[in-house]
Amino acid sequence: MALQQTLVLIKPDGVARGLTGEITKRFERIGLKIVALKLVRVNMDHAKQHYTEDITERHGEKVRDNLLNFITEGPVVAMILEGVDAIANVRKIVGSTESKSASPGTIRGDFSHVSYSHADEKEIPVKNVIHASADETDAKNETALWFSIDEICDYKRTDECHVF
Ligand code: ATP
Ligand code: MG
Numbered sequence: 001m002a003l004q005q006t007l008v009l010i011k012p013d014g015v016a017r018g019l020t021g022e023i024t025k026r027f028e029r030i031g032l033k034i035v036a037l038k039l040v041r042v043n044m045d046h047a048k049q050h051y052t053e054d055i056t057e058r059h060g061e062k063v064r065d066n067l068l069n070f071i072t073e074g075p076v077v078a079m080i081l082e083g084v085d086a087i088a089n090v091r092k093i094v095g096s097t098e099s100k101s102a103s104p105g106t107i108r109g110d111f112s113h114v115s116y117s118h119a120d121e122k123e124i125p126v127k128n129v130i131h132a133s134a135d136e137t138d139a140k141n142e143t144a145l146w147f148s149i150d151e152i153c154d155y156k157r158t159d160e161c162h163v164f
Contacts, residue, residue, distance in 0.1 A: 004086040005035065005152075007142035008094075009131040012074035014111070015039070020077050023107055023130060026093055027081055031163035036080040036143075036152045047071045049145055067125045078146045084164070087139050090132045099128045 008027070010020055028034065042050075047068045055064040081090055095106025098116050102109035108128045119126045133139035143152075157163075 002085050003082065004084075004136070004139065005080050005082045005143055006087045006090050006133045006139045007131075007146055008079050008081055008090060008133075009071075009146075010077035010079075011127070011129055011131060012070065012076055013127040014129040015075050015077055017111075017129075019111060019129065022111075024077075024079070026107060027090065030083075030089065030093070031157075031159065032081040032083040032086060032089065033157055034079055035082045035154070036078075036147045038078055038147075038151070039075050040078055040146075041075050042072050044068065044072055046145075050142065062120075062123070063125065066119075066123060070125050070127070080143050080147060080152060087133055087135065091134070094130050094132045097126065097128060099126055102128070 010023055014020065014023060024034070051064055051067045051071065053064075055067060083089060093107060095102035095108035097108075099108050099112035100115040102112070104110060107130050111129050112127060114126060116126060133142050
């Protein structure tokens with residue numbers, strides 16, 4: 001059983017729009033377990049450790065700068081979710097990066113709609129509500145960046161016998 005932990009951030013747009021409960025519910029109802037959760041105001045140093053130079057390599061300096069300003073402008077909800085193939089399962093529920101292309105039924109498809117070209121014209125990141133770790137390496141680094149070991153809780157959900 002490939003039990004994994006992955007990091008989810010409800011970005012400042014999602015928190016400000018009051019979507020925390022709606023989003024969290026979608027993960028809980030498929031049986032993913034919340035093993036850590038907090039509301040955080042992100043400082044620039046922490047933001048730079050999350051959105052590393054890798055973003056510059058993939059999307060350019062401008063997109064990274066816009067992302068850093070965006071993620072520090074209001075509180076974010078950070079959580080670690082645990083489950084079988086949690087990384088891929090969470091990305092499936094989150095949907096495509098560009099809101100315009102994200103399918104209905106996904107979090108990004110249901111709660112955002114704009115295109116890269118619109119975001120780039122306004123010099124903002126695509127406000128796609130949520131971040132989720134992309135792969136095992138990111139999940140390992142990001143869970144460690146956002147949570148200390150003693151903030152992660154080991155417990156049983158009462159429905160585990162039906163889920164696993
Ligand atoms: P995230 O890392 O936020 O979960 P992702 O893994 O789907 O999203 P990345 O390629 O890591 O996508 O991009 C990080 C974030 O940068 C995206 O969520 C989006 O907000 C923003 N972004 C990426 N490309 C662009 C672009 N061309 N224009 C505007 N914003 C962009
Ligand atoms: Mg990413």
